[in-house]
Amino acid sequence: MAREFGELELGYLREVLASGHLGWYHEENSMTTRLERAFAEKTGVGYGIARNSAMTALAQAVSISGAGVGTEVICDPIVHFGAVAALYFNAVPRFADIKYGTYLMDPESVRANITDKTRALIVTNLWGLCAELDGIRSICDEHGIFMIEDCAHSVGSYWKGKHAGSYGDLGCFSFQQSKHIPTGDGCVMTTNRADLYDRLYNEWAFSGESPAFLTLNFRMNEMTAAVGLAQLQRVDGYLEEYNENLRTMNEAIADCAWLRNREVPADAVQSGYAWACLWEGDHHGLEHERFKQVVADLGLPLRFGFNQTPAYNYDIFKVSTAYGHPDCPVRCPFYKSDYRYQDGICPVAEDLIWRIVNAGIMQVPSDDVRERADLLRKAIRITEKG
Ligand SMILES: Cc1ncc(COP(=O)(O)O)c(C=O)c1O
Numbered sequence: 001m002a003r004e005f006g007e008l009e010l011g012y013l014r015e016v017l018a019s020g021h022l023g024w025y026h027e028e029n030s031m032t033t034r035l036e037r038a039f040a041e042k043t044g045v046g047y048g049i050a051r052n053s054a055m056t057a058l059a060q061a062v063s064i065s066g067a068g069v070g071t072e073v074i075c076d077p078i079v080h081f082g083a084v085a086a087l088y089f090n091a092v093p094r095f096a097d098i099k100y101g102t103y104l105m106d107p108e109s110v111r112a113n114i115t116d117k118t119r120a121l122i123v124t125n126l127w128g129l130c131a132e133l134d135g136i137r138s139i140c141d142e143h144g145i146f147m148i149e150d151c152a153h154s155v156g157s158y159w160k161g162k163h164a165g166s167y168g169d170l171g172c173f174s175f176q177q178s179k180h181i182p183t184g185d186g187c188v189m190t191t192n193r194a195d196l197y198d199r200l201y202n203e204w205a206f207s208g209e210s211p212a213f214l215t216l217n218f219r220m221n222e223m224t225a226a227v228g229l230a231q232l233q234r235v236d237g238y239l240e241e242y243n244e245n246l247r248t249m250n251e252a253i254a255d256c257a258w259l260r261n262r263e264v265p266a267d268a269v270q271s272g273y274a275w276a277c278l279w280e281g282d283h284h285g286l287e288h289e290r291f292k293q294v295v296a297d298l299g300l301p302l303r304f305g306f307n308q309t310p311a312y313n314y315d316i317f318k319v320s321t322a323y324g325h326p327d328c329p330v331r332c333p334f335y336k337s338d339y340r341y342q343d344g345i346c347p348v349a350e351d352l353i354w355r356i357v358n359a360g361i362m363q364v365p366s367d368d369v370r371e372r373a374d375l376l377r378k379a380i381r382i383t384e385k386g
Helices: 007-019 031-043 054-065 081-088 107-112 133-143 194-201 222-252 288-297 347-355 366-385
Strands: 047-051 072-075 092-095 118-124 146-150 170-174 187-191 259-261 274-279 356-360
Touching (some): 007 222, 031 047, 054 170, 072 081, 222 274, 274 347
Parallel strands (some): 146 170
């Protein structure tokens, strides 16, 4: 089912306008409350908390975790969102490596990166696939680490029968325009912890009292919640199409010896988000540049290498551009550690990122995805002919 914004959305929006309450309005029947409850039900968690973006929610999650100056937050290196959120509250992002088959945080590397400074962990359930969330949860419990799930891509993603966002102390789902539930911008946080729900729900930077923890106003407004509530009712239809598109692309390379499909563990249910595979042509005497050229000549919209490099090579971490001071936060006197952003800290990610071949499959009609899959088959044949 193609994305639709229509009467359903307008109906809820009219209700909001008629109520006269356009902003955060936590009453029994306000749109934010209804969206929070409906999303909590959808994901099987105790509580939802509506926010204005996943990025601000991640930062607020770091803030409430107790991480800050002189502490570390374990993050994964394919995308930078979690690490930027950690940095926002002056904590040092410390990067755990990923697994080659799934591109997701490796629990063994998490263990290896725990120090006496570790306060929180942010695990990304990248492109519709959950990391090994129960294993990571156990490690966090063992070491008193606050666990945050970046669920920006994971509506409809499950690990061991439980929805993404139900293992972490907090989960952060993005409702930004390109995500499963588009509201323009927005987010719902998930939690099973009543204490966190109460603290976040009652968080106001301008309520006239000292905020309970360092935070800003990250709330969602009623119009956004109205669109979100309607889109939530449509999302299963969207997911059917996205999942079909994912299968179509996976099938296109099923017989190819040098494009490796992403591994989906038996414990996971992947939801359609972006499609990705790994280039392994170098092990088969093929040239990467040649393959890229063939793809370009065929007009096939594929992306190579995704962000090109692990996030720790971004200036904001490596050159410490975040504070305009090269010593902050990794050479901060309150931190005192020899941890540095340098090659070799996540060898699997370093070998993997340049190999990624990916394609958008959401908002692309299934007929177009089938045509792209045929072109990909053709690109494989041409590349193999040399
Ligand atoms: C993995 C991941 N986390 C977080 C975000 C941030 O989401 P938002 O745009 O809602 O702030 C994104 C956005 O693309 C994302 O892809």
